[in-house]
Amino acid sequence: xxxxxxxxxxxxxxxxxxxxxxxxxxxxxxxxxxxxxxxxxxxxxxxxxxxxxxxxxxxxxxxxxxxxxxxxxxxxxxxxxxxxxxxxxxxxxxxxxxxxxxxxxxxxxxxxxxxxxxxxxxxxxxxxxxxxxxxxxxxxxxxxxxxxxxxxxxxxxxxxxxxxxxxxxxxxxxxxxxxxxxxxxxxxxxxxxxxxxxxxxxxxxxxxxxxxxxxxxxxxxxxxxxxxxxxxxxxxxxxxxxxxxxxxxxxxxxxxxxxxxxxxxxxxxxxxxxxxxxxxxxxxxxxxxxxxxxxxxxxxxxxxxxxxxxxxxxxxxxxxxxxxxxxxxxxxxxxxxxxxxxxxxxxxxxxxxxxxxxxxxxxxxxxxxxxxxxxxxxxxxxxxxxx
Amino acid sequence: xxxxxxxxxxxxxxxxxxxxxxxxxxxxxxxxxxxxxxxxxxxxxxxxxxxxxxxxxxxxxxxxxxxxxxxxxxxxxxxxxxxxxxxxxxxxxxxxxxxxxxxxxxxxxxxxxxxxxxxxxxxxxxxxxxxxxxxxxxxxxxxxxxxxxxxxxxxxxxxxxxxxxxxxxxxxxxxxxxxxxxxxxxxxxxxxxxxxxxxxxxxxxxxxxxxxxxxxxxxxxxxxxxxxxxxxxxxxxxxxxxxxxxxxxxxxxxxxxxxxxxxxxxxxxxxxxxxxxxxxxxxxxxxxxxxxxxxxxxxxxxxxxxxxxxxxxxxxxxx
Numbered sequence: 001x002x003x004x005x006x007x008x009x010x011x012x013x014x015x016x017x018x019x020x021x022x023x024x025x026x027x028x029x030x031x032x033x034x035x036x037x038x039x040x041x042x043x044x045x046x047x048x049x050x051x052x053x054x055x056x057x058x059x060x061x062x063x064x065x066x067x068x069x070x071x072x073x074x075x076x077x078x079x080x081x082x083x084x085x086x087x088x089x090x091x092x093x094x095x096x097x098x099x100x101x102x103x104x105x106x107x108x109x110x111x112x113x114x115x116x117x118x119x120x121x122x123x124x125x126x127x128x129x130x131x132x133x134x135x136x137x138x139x140x141x142x143x144x145x146x147x148x149x150x151x152x153x154x155x156x157x158x159x160x161x162x163x164x165x166x167x168x169x170x171x172x173x174x175x176x177x178x179x180x181x182x183x184x185x186x187x188x189x190x191x192x193x194x195x196x197x198x199x200x201x202x203x204x205x206x207x208x209x210x211x212x213x214x215x216x217x218x219x220x221x222x223x224x225x226x227x228x229x230x231x232x233x234x235x236x237x238x239x240x241x242x243x244x245x246x247x248x249x250x251x252x253x254x255x256x257x258x259x260x261x262x263x264x265x266x267x268x269x270x271x272x273x274x275x276x277x278x279x280x281x282x283x284x285x286x287x288x289x290x291x292x293x294x295x296x297x298x299x300x301x302x303x304x305x306x307x308x309x310x311x312x313x314x315x316x317x318x319x320x321x322x323x324x325x326x327x328x329x330x331x332x333x334x335x336x337x338x339x340x341x342x343x344x345x346x347x348x349x350x351x352x353x354x355x356x357x358x359x360x361x362x363x364x365x366x367x368x369x370x371x372x373x374x375x376x377x378x379x380x381x382x383x384x385x386x387x
Numbered sequence: 388x389x390x391x392x393x394x395x396x397x398x399x400x401x402x403x404x405x406x407x408x409x410x411x412x413x414x415x416x417x418x419x420x421x422x423x424x425x426x427x428x429x430x431x432x433x434x435x436x437x438x439x440x441x442x443x444x445x446x447x448x449x450x451x452x453x454x455x456x457x458x459x460x461x462x463x464x465x466x467x468x469x470x471x472x473x474x475x476x477x478x479x480x481x482x483x484x485x486x487x488x489x490x491x492x493x494x495x496x497x498x499x500x501x502x503x504x505x506x507x508x509x510x511x512x513x514x515x516x517x518x519x520x521x522x523x524x525x526x527x528x529x530x531x532x533x534x535x536x537x538x539x540x541x542x543x544x545x546x547x548x549x550x551x552x553x554x555x556x557x558x559x560x561x562x563x564x565x566x567x568x569x570x571x572x573x574x575x576x577x578x579x580x581x582x583x584x585x586x587x588x589x590x591x592x593x594x595x596x597x598x599x600x601x602x603x604x605x606x607x608x609x610x611x612x613x614x615x616x617x618x619x620x621x622x623x624x625x626x627x628x629x630x631x632x633x634x635x636x637x638x639x640x641x642x643x644x645x646x647x648x649x650x651x652x653x654x655x656x657x658x659x660x661x662x663x664x665x666x667x668x669x670x671x672x673x674x675x676x677x678x679x680x681x682x683x684x685x686x687x688x689x690x691x692x693x694x695x696x697x698x699x700x701x702x703x704x705x706x
Contacts, residue, residue, distance in 0.1 A: 038401020038537060039588075272684060274402070276436065305646040307639070315638055326627055327636050329619055330651035336615065337650070339682035347684075367653040368660075369586050 015352045018265075018294035018359035021384045024053045027164070029263055031154070031256070034296075035170045036267035037277035041298040043071055044370050044379060045267050045363075046169035050098060051075075051373065052380035054087075057094035059163040061153055065103045065146055065171040074372050075100050082107045084153075084163075089373055099163065105145040109135040112148060116242050124238045130231040131239075142171050143181075144250075151253040263293045270300055270344035275351050282358055294359030296383065297348065301340045302364045309335035309342075361386075391703070392577045392607065394517050394570065396533045398541040398595065399581030400588040404612045406433035407685050408581045408678065409534035410460075411693035416703055417458025421529040424448060424461045424516055428509045434462050434534060437690065446473055448516075448526070455691065461528070463516070470508040474563075507547045507564050514567045538580060538591040542598035545571055545578070577607030582668070584611055584661035589668060596671055608701050609673050611665065613680040617658050624662075627655035676700035 023029050034046045043064055050062035061084050064071060072080045076089040077100060084099035113131075114122045125131050135141060150168060157163050221229050256262060264285055268278035278295060285292045307315075316331035352360070363382045370379055395412055399405035406427070413425040427434045432442040438451040443464035451462040519527035536544045543549075548568040570576060580595060582588040592609060599606060617624070626632055630652035634644045668675060678696050681689050697703070 040402060269402070271402075273406075273433065273436075303650060305643060305650060307643065307647075315636055318638075319636070324635070325619065326623065326632060326651070327634050329617065330627070330634055330647050330654075331636065333615070333654045334647060334650060336680075336682045337654070343682065343684045367656060 016294070016357065016359040017386050018296065018361040019384070019386075020049065020052070020296075020361060020380075021056070023263060023293055024049065024056055024058060024165070028261060030157070030164065031150070031166045031168065031262040033168045033170060033257070033262065033264045034267050035264060035281055037274055040267050040269045040274050041363075042267045043169050044376070045265070045296055045298065045383070046167050047071055047075065047100075048370075048376045048379035048383060049265075050100070050167045051090055051376045052384065053165050053167070054096040054098035055091045055094060055377075057096040058165040059097045059161075060165045060167060061099040061101065061157075061163045062167040062169070063101055063103060063146070063149060063153065064169040065142065072100070072102075074370060074376055076373060097163070103142070103146055103149055105142045106135045108145040108149050109141065112246075113242065116245055121238055121241070125235065128231060128235045128238065130235040134235075146171055147250060147253045151249050151256070154253075154256060258288075258290055260291060263291045265293055265296055267296045267298060269298050270347050272347060275347055279351065279355065282355060292358070294361070297360060297362045299365040300348075300362045301337060301344060303334070303337055303341060305334060307334065307338070309338040312338065392530070392575055393520065393528075394513070394531050394533065394576040395607065396535045396545070396571075396576065396578040397581060398535045398538050398578060399610075399612075400538050400583075400591045403581045403583050403588050404678075404685075405537070405581045406431075406437055406534050407690065407693065408579075408610055408612060408697075409532050410434060410437045411678075411690050412579070412697055412701075413460045413530075413532040414452065414454050414458075414690060414694035415697045415701070416530045416532065417454045417456065417460050419457040421458040422461065422527075423458060423530045423532065424463060424528040425451070425532045425534060426463045426465055426513050426516065427534040428465045428536065432464065434464070437685070438462065439687065445469065452687075454694075463512075465509050465512045467505045467508045470512045474508065474511065504560065506544050507560060507567065510545070510547055510567050510571075511563055514570050517570060535578075538588075538595040541578070541595050542602065545599070545604055546602050547571075572603045572605075574605070577605050579607045579610055581610045581612050583613055584664040584668075586664070589664045592668065593671065596673070606673055608676050609668055609671065610697070611668065611675060611677045614661070614677045615658065615680045616677075619655075619658075621659070621662070624655045624659050628652055628659055674701070 023032065032046075032049060034042050034049070036042050046062055046064060050060045054060040064080065072078065075087045075098075077085050077087055080100055080102035082101065082104040084101040087098040087100055090096075090098050110126060113125050117125065146168070150166065153163075153166050157166065266278050266281045266285070268274040282292065282295070312331045312335040316328045316335070319328050319331070322328075348360075352358075361383055363379060366375070366378070368375070370376060395416070397405055397409040397412060399408070409425055409427075413423045417423040425434055427443075434451070435442045438460075440449070440451055440462075443449060443462050446466070446469040448461045448463045450459060452460045454460065513531060513533050516528060517531050519525075520529070535541060547564045578599060580592045582592045596606060596609075619627070630649060632648055632652075634648045634651070636644055636647065639647065665675075676697060677700070678693050681692070683689070
């Protein structure tokens with residue numbers, strides 16, 4: 001039913017193995033970014049890599065964007081907030097450490113404003129109605145602040161050696177590309193033509209366009225109301241001095257993400273939708289020349305019993321109507337499981353045949369939810385296990 | 388028969404099959420002679436993928452499928468910038484200004500920076516599609532299904548009133564937001580939640596229900612997706628889950644029977660957990676519907692099978 005993952009006749013190609021332990025063990029790897037669509041286990045994967053890295057001797061900080069209380073729970077920290085909190089329950093025998101934090105976009109934005117302007121200017125910005133809405137509601141702000149935070153963590157790592165590996169769990173993006181585009185998007189908006197004209201309607205070569213602009217400006221005032229335009233003007237005037245810095249830091253972080261010190265892992269599950277999104281990510285990262293290590297495929301079903309679904313169902317049919325109700329149900333469930341396994345491997349084969357050079361590691365579907373450190377260690381082991 | 392709801396908003400955590408359910412619900416609503424529109428936002432092209440048609444682009448609605456019952460399903464991908472230009476044209480006859488605005492980056496500015504405006508524009512387009520029928524406009528629909536943002540953001544997204552209240556105190560956008568809010572709160576609108584019987588999606592559903600209650604927007608059905616039904620009772624499942632039962636399937640070796648019992652123990656434990664989550668959802672006091680898990684994946688046939696299950700359980704038409 002798709003065109004994105006085209007089927008080829010000889011699909012069963014050997015897929016290169018994504019060696020997570022090698023990535024963790026390489027001291028030159030300083031940032032690992034986990035991306036993928038919602039509901040594929042990104043947060044769990046990030047946490048499992050962070051724990052495994054820390055227990056292998058890296059000084060790790062994991063930055064999560066999801067307000068996942070369960071993650072905090074499983075790491076044994078009460079509540080995660082905007083400051084990295086030490087996770088004391090891990091094994092530090094190898095000399096590593098683990099901190100975890102959850103991005104608070106408003107706090108991060110406020111901190112940037114406070115750190116980069118005079119107290120009076122900062123006050124004016126923080127109290128502006130438009131700023132309040134921008135910092136707490138604007139959909140691109142989260143991605144943007146994730147980049148800002150990542151830049152801060154990296155700067156701190158370089159300056160003080162507090163940590164040597166940053167694991168980032170990317171926001172559940174509206175579209176798969178927001179995380180990469182957000183810095184450029186927001187800074188170009190804040191720095192854009194419309195805003196500049198709004199502030200300085202008749203300056204330089206723009207003067208000739210003033211008539212056209214006043215019509216547009218009138219239209220915008222009509223749609224949005226005069227209040228919002230005046231709030232925006234006040235905000236932009238107060239904020240103007242910060243624009244340059246924002247842009248500069250966003251560019252620097254983007255360069256860092258493109259360097260050999262960073263690596264991207266695309267997380268998916270063996271379902272059509274998740275793999276379609278993953279394909280999108282893989283292609284985009286490849287196009288942009290970003291350092292992609294490979295794919296993590298979570299929740300892959302397996303069975304220790306090779307009996308085919310057809311055989312299982314026929315055995316179940318033979319027993320139907322007898323007292324062997326448990327046997328019948330067990331066989332029926334096995335047939336279902338084998339069908340799932342067939343569907344999943346078909347999906348994964350299609351993906352691999354369209355993108356044969358993308359390395360993969362699979363994590364099998366676990367019987368229970370991942371809610372504690374033991375389970376995170378198990379996920380880490382499965383991630384690193386080649387089979 | 389008059390439909391009870393003309394606007395069905397479908398939300399759910401990522402990975403729960405929200406888009407599949409939205410598509411299936413549209414098919415279920417498209418009974419003989421009826422026209423149903425399914426709208427998506429945020430440009431993910433999930434709907435066109437689901438119906439195996441080229442991506443929906445631009446401001447036009449396209450026919451996706453004719454149902455076996457004789458209804459028609461149309462699709463629309465709502466884009467905030469298209470919606471703004473259309474809005475300018477409809478209300479101010481400003482289609483030329485719209486193009487000029489685009490050139491100046493003002494459309495991008497307005498839809499991205501003006502908080503809440505994007506959501507007002509997206510829901511506004513859906514509002515317009517629903518209103519066509521009331522106003523006897525051409526191309527009207529008997530029902531509109533809205534494949535809405537995920538549960539984590541749904542309350543904020545639908546509460547367009549609050550989103551613009553802090554900023555646009557007066558003006559047409561505020562009026563528009565007020566009209567949308569009236570439609571969302573009306574008796575003909577319902578929000579359905581799609582969930583799996585897993586801990587996180589159930590928790591998110593509980594949170595979204597709690598967040599939506601103060602908005603006076605009606606919650607319709609909680610749809611439990613990918614459920615594996617079982618003929619066994621709790622005692623039998625508990626016994627199986629211990630892994631200590633000896634299965635005796637004639638034709639399988641002792642070793643194979645053991646492997647089957649081990650596998651079944653995990654399956655039984657999972658089913659028990661699912662039943663606990665079902666109990667949590669029951670506690671919400673909302674109508675529940677169950678959609679059976681399809682091990683073969685989702686294709687056109689599977690969508691229609693799901694549509695039938697929804698028809699049977701959701702009382703889509705007025706009694």
